[in-house]
Amino acid sequence: MSTRPQAAPAREPFPAAASTSGEWREAVRECARAIGRGHGAGLGFVYATDAWADAFPAIVGALREETGIEHWAGTVGTGICWTGHEHYEHPGLAVMAAPLPGEGWRLLPPLREDLSALAEHADWLGRLENCLGVVHGDPHNPHLPRLIGQLAAVLPNGFLVGGLTSSRGRHVQVAGEPMEGCLSGVLLDGALGVRTALSQGCTPIGQRHVITECERNILIGIDGRPALDVFEEEIGEVLARDLRRAAGYIFAGFPVPGDDTGDYLVRNIVGLDTRHRLLAVGELLEPGQPLLFCRRDANTAWRDLERMTDELAARLDHPPRGALYFSCLGRGRHTFGEGSRELGLIRERLGEVPLVGFFANGEIHRDRLYGWTGVLAVF
Template identity: 45%
Template sequence: MTPFTYAHAGVTPDGPITQWQGWQSLLDHCLQAWPATAGDLGLLYVTEPLAGDLEDILARLKERTGIADWTGAVAPAICATGAEYFDTPAMAMMALEVPSGNYHLVPPINSTEGADDALRASADWRATHDPRFAIVHADPRGAGVMSLVPDLAETTEAYLVGGLTSAASNESQIAGATTGGGVSGVMFGETVPVATGLTQGCSPIGPLRTITAMEEDIITELDGRRALDVFKEDIGDLLARDLQRVAGYIHAAVPVVGSDTGDYMVRNLMGVDPHQGWLAIGDALNVGDRVMFVRRDAASAVEDMGRMLDSLKARAGGGIRGGVYHSCVARGPNQFGPGSQELSMISEALGDVPIIGFFGNGEISNGRLYTYTGVLSLFLEDE
């Protein structure tokens, strides 16, 4: 088994680069041991301080590695095996060394019409390679972008993973060249073996509730009762006495219809009206939909991370060539503590496996948008 070639570098107090000397020094550090031949497809993630240099970085990468096809993104923070880079210039890159022809770059898709054009352009390749997996990057600023992700998943029948890119740059994505807006990425043919897992960062604190009345986007009743009364019952008396304390701690969650694992998508609690007894949740919901309330909990996040890693390790059977990890910017040091604890858990469970990824403001798994989660995708040894 040949592990994927990868490298990463950032300006950190622990080195090896302790002071900012330009993006060239980071790239030179990454490429000092890069082999002469490392496949046809590359993945690159950089942090926001390097956004303005992305085009130059990509051009230099193509020149020095010989890899022509790249996908990737600018993100608030990035990660690699055993390392997390927050609030600092950093880059991570990986050669996704799959057989030639077994991947297809997805150009930026900004509309339904654009999706149709992209699908027509890839029709022959999809008919031959029957893609089952794709890594996608979505610009959170684009109107309707979030509806494009599930549409793309449904049309291609591929399992989409990825995340929301930085909103601080007009060109925050790579799809062959630097680009911005919409959804872009890469599809893989069915002969590329992959295993994926999702871990939650919040734990349920009450039962599933049914929305029984709404005023426009505001929930007024749950289970036939005033929504706020049900909310207070679920969060407990201590928090109910001071609703200011729930901000950033208590969230809503929407169960995934048809899931046999109790999967759910966390959504922010946007507002509480203590006088009317109403709740506002950051999702498009309707009467009859079900919701529950969840708590951001470091202990349960660690426990669920362990569950995901145990499951992936068993499914991988030890033959892991490399992985891509898309996590939430609210995780990492903000939930697991300092010292790259979240990425260290992956290394402790799977060994010194090549990993790169990023921390964003939303994660994509199975074509759905999640928050406060981690999505790990492992490329496996060919059987």
């Protein structure tokens, strides 16, 4: 006679494990042994490096069999992370069981062009006051930015965290079953008390501007002047002499409408036209839109990561059980250097909290897609 697994005691840490074994079956066995089967979890989070993108569906199936956890949510990345560690490119697996009440979560069905698949959870969502979505998206889906905004809007007091798959191969995700080309994940009852925070990786330079003329993603006029003229003034004489040096260092920032915290979205500058004095950015533009320029700054990013973790720790009213972290693939070793410094700081500030996550091709926070940020969710 079998009995239905019960959720673990309310304040027990989430079981989590990681493996860097070169063979995925052994990695699954190592993680399953570490997690055990007595946790009563029906949900788990899984992240693998893209070296195992092709094997990811089989990995999820093996985890289901080895751990007894029926439902998994996760994706692959060029880098993954776990408590105090960053792991890039080479085979790696990070998993965490989430022993949450069965009525506290639902898998998010794959969203590709619209939210019609969400209808299956209408009754459950109708009983919630707040809802947090942990979501993963395929960057090849052109509808993704719109889907992110729409999903956050229709969930009760909706808020999203997550990231876009980063892979040199398949952009595979899992939300119950393996899938590609969509937005997927898990929806959590806000009553679970998950706390979230965002850390920026860039710092604004110069003043705030207004887009006065544009066409799709092409900046033609800023403050009534040629866009490239304003850009060159803001970045300074040294960088203006060699605009190619500015690539990957200077970005366009777009203040979030209605936000009074100074939050802004960072987008790459993808092209310059010195003859016609134009700038191209990785965002569709509108006349009248506010704009600022910002630069990647490791020291500022480090201080902001310290601020984020300290403020989040102060907001916790209980010892954390587990955490998810979604960082930009341009952060980590590329911003803070080798030695897992980014994840090391989070462990230093929050303690030995079970944590898993990945380095994303874009980070999701609230109702928007960000870049060069770190997004942390703590249970």
